[in-house]
Amino acid sequence: MKWALLSLMVGATAASDLLQSHAMKREGDDVTEGARGLMRLLKLIARRRDLILSIALLAFSFFAFMALVQAEPLSFAVPASAGSFIVETILAKLVLKERIGGRRIAGTLLVLGGVILVAR
Amino acid sequence: MPAHTRTFRTYFLLLLFVALRAFGNLALAWGTKRFPQTLSIHPAPYLQAMLDPFAAMGIAMLIFSLFARMALFSVADLSFVLPVTAVGYVLAALLGKVFLAEPVSPGRWLGTVLIFAGAALVGSTPRNTTAGESQ
Numbered sequence: 350m351k352w353a354l355l356s357l358m359v360g361a362t363a364a365s366d367l368l369q370s371h372a373m374k375r376e377g378d379d380v381t382e383g384a385r386g387l388m389r390l391l392k393l394i395a396r397r398r399d400l401i402l403s404i405a406l407l408a409f410s411f412f413a414f415m416a417l418v419q420a421e422p423l424s425f426a427v428p429a430s431a432g433s434f435i436v437e438t439i440l441a442k443l444v445l446k447e448r449i450g451g452r453r454i455a456g457t458l459l460v461l462g463g464v465i466l467v468a469r
Numbered sequence: 470m471p472a473h474t475r476t477f478r479t480y481f482l483l484l485l486f487v488a489l490r491a492f493g494n495l496a497l498a499w500g501t502k503r504f505p506q507t508l509s510i511h512p513a514p515y516l517q518a519m520l521d522p523f524a525a526m527g528i529a530m531l532i533f534s535l536f537a538r539m540a541l542f543s544v545a546d547l548s549f550v551l552p553v554t555a556v557g558y559v560l561a562a563l564l565g566k567v568f569l570a571e572p573v574s575p576g577r578w579l580g581t582v583l584i585f586a587g588a589a590l591v592g593s594t595p596r597n598t599t600a601g602e603s604q
Contacts, residue, residue, distance in 0.1 A: 366547055373542035374599060378475065381540035390536055400539075407535065412515060418494075419501045419518075422571045426498075434551055441548040448598035449548050452590055459587030460552040466580025467562050 354417045359433040361410035366433075367440055368403035374445070434461050479544045479596055483553060486537040491560040493530030495568060500524025502569075545596040552591040555584050 373380075381390050394400045418426045438457050441447045500523030518524055541550055559581045565571035 366551075369539055370542045370547040370550075373539055376543060378478070378540075378543040381543055382478075386540065387536060390539060394539075404535070411531070415497070415501060415515060415518070418498050422565065422569075434555075437551055438548050441546065445547060446599060447546045447548050450594060453548060453552075453594045456587040456590030456592075456594070457548070457552045459583050459590060460555045461587075463580040463583030463585075463587060464555060464558055466583065467558055467577045 351417065351421060354413045355429055355432070358410045358413040358417065358430055359436070361406045361413070362430065363433045363436045363440065365403040365406035365410065366437055367444060368399045368406070370441070371445060372397055372399050372403070434464070475544055476596075479541065482537050482541040482544070483550075486534050486541060487554055487557040487560065489530045489534035489537060490554075491557050491564060493527045493534055494561055495527070495564045496523045496530060497527030498565075498569065500527055546598055549591060549594065549596045553588050556588050559584050 376393060380386070380393055394404065414426065414430070434457060438449065438454075442449050500521035501518055503521060503523070519528060538550070538554075562571075562573055562577055562581070566573045
């Protein structure tokens with residue numbers, strides 16, 4: 350059950366992050382700028398189906414997390430969710446066309462190694 | 470927006486997201502651990518668990534962390550945000566130790582060092598490599 354919940358959580362989080370990153374980059378940073386940034390962001394969410402879907406996926410991931418965190422230590426549940434790092438970094442390059450150089454790959458691998466150690 | 474303002478904004482949003490996420494997770498864990506029923510497929514126990522003040526506070530903080538992260542995605546790459554915000558995992562382990570008395574082994578401290586080193590390395594790369602391409 351623990352690993353099923355974790356897999357659901359990672360898959361839904363990765364899909365949600367890709368959708369959010371794609372949508373927010375398209376909109377640009379003006380949307381969330383200034384004191385009324387939060388209101389503009391809420392209006393943007395209401396307008397864009399991809400952002401609504403990303404939040405639904407995140408909610409799905411959240412309920413899986415709630416069940417996981419009740420049964421397992423927080424110090425396992427939170428770092429274990431970082432299994433999505435590799436999947437998301439590859440998808441960021443392939444789908445979002447981000448330029449991922451050697452330093453970013455090395456840093457991401459160091460973080461992943463660290464997260465695995467913290468989760469043990 | 471000037472470059473220095475955008476940089477300041479990026480790191481402000483990073484700090485805000487990490488703090489809201491870590492303390493939100495702590496409050497949620499505290500609230501759900503006090504809940505007597507086991508959470509499974511049925512939605513009713515989830516809704517009941519959300520009525521716990523700590524769980525509700527945790528959920529509110531996690532919702533605001535979602536907005537901070539969405540704003541962050543407008544100024545930085547996904548492959549930048551993921552590793553840099555991983556310092557939140559370290560904070561989660563520390564909060565787990567301090568408030569929930571969860572054990573932190575020497576391996577975990579080594580993991581903490583690796584996370585900081587990796588986050589610093591990724592933090593030294595350009596935060597947005599697709600600027601202007603998709604707009």
